[in-house]
Amino acid sequence: MPHAISVDGLEKTYRSGLFRPTTVKALQGVDLALEPGRVFGLLGPNGAGKTTLVKVLLGIVKASAGTAQLFGTPVTDHQARQRVGYLPEKHTFPELLTARQMLDVYGQMGRVPAEHRATRIPDLLDRVGLSAQAERKIGTFSKGMLQRVGLAQALMNSPDLLFLDEPTDGVDPVGRRAIRDLLVWLRDEGTTIFINSHLLSEVEKVCGEVAIMNEGELVKQGAISELTAVEREYRLVCTPLPDDLSESVHQRLTPLNNETAPDGLQNWRVASDTRADLNALIDTLRAHDVEIEAIDPVRRSLEDYFIDVVSPPAA
C-alpha cells in the first residue's frame, strides 16, 4: 500500500522583486513518509515553511526540486487531489448562503452526486454540531462556527486524506472537543489527517506523530510519546521510603510534590543510566518493603520540547 504522503528532497525557492530580486528558500530538502490512517501534526515557528509544504502537496505551489506524492500519485497530477479534503487557515465562504447551501455548492464543485449530498450534508452538520444552524446564513456565524462548517466543507467528498490548517483556531473548548472527537472518528474510519497548528496542546491531544519544521527543514519527527520522553528519567510512585535506605539510594531520588499526595503515596524522580541500574534500585526498595504503585518515563510537554528544538542555543 503506498504512503498517504511521500515527499523526497523537496525544495521551494520563492523569487520576488524585479529590480532587486530576492530569494527565500522556504523548503530546503524535505523528506517525509506518512502511513495511511495516521493523524500527523506539522509544527514550526512562523515562516518555517509549513504552509508552503501544504501548498506543494495540494498542487497550489510548484516545487523547485524534489518529488511529492499522495497515495502514490505525483501531486502535479490532478488525480492526486481527488482523495483530498482541505480546510485552509484563511477561508472565506459565501456569506449570503446558508450552511446547507454552502455545503451543497462545495459538494457540487467536488462532483459529489446529488443523492450523496442530500444525506451527507445533514450528517456532517450533525457531526460538527451545527444541525440547528443548517438554515442560517454563513455571514452570521461566529469564528468557531465558521471553523466547524469549514471542516464539514473539507469532508464533503469523503476524503482519504484531510489537510487542516489551524482547525481549532478561535473555537471555544466545547467546539474544540467536538472537532477532536470528529477527528478521532475519522481516524478510526481510516482517514489520514495532516494538521498544521500552533496550538500545541491541541496537537498533543489528537496527533499520534509530529514533525517539527524550522527554516525549511524537518528537524525532528516521530511519535509524540517518544519525542517527549526524557531519556533515562522516571517518575516513581511508591509507599513512603524507610529511614534506613543508604545515602547512595537517596541521592538518586528527587522528591516530586510529596507533601500533596493525599493517599500517603510518594512521588519521586529517578535518574537511571541503564535498565539494570533501574531494576537494581527497585530491588533495593522492595527489599525494604517499599511497595511500587507505578513507574513511568518522565515526559516533557510538547510545548517544552518544541521550544527546545526551535530556540537557537544561548550564545
Ligand SMILES: Nc1ncnc2c1ncn2[C@@H]1O[C@H](COP(=O)(O)OP(=O)(O)OP(=O)(O)O)[C@@H](O)[C@H]1O
Ligand atoms: N509567495 C511568496 N513569495 C515570497 N516569499 C514567500 C511566499 N510565501 C511564503 N514566503 C516566504 O517563505 C517562507 C516560508 O513561509 P510559509 O508561509 O511557508 O511559513 P509558515 O511556516 O507557514 O509560517 P506561518 O506559521 O507564519 O504561517 C517565509 O520566509 C515566507 O516569507
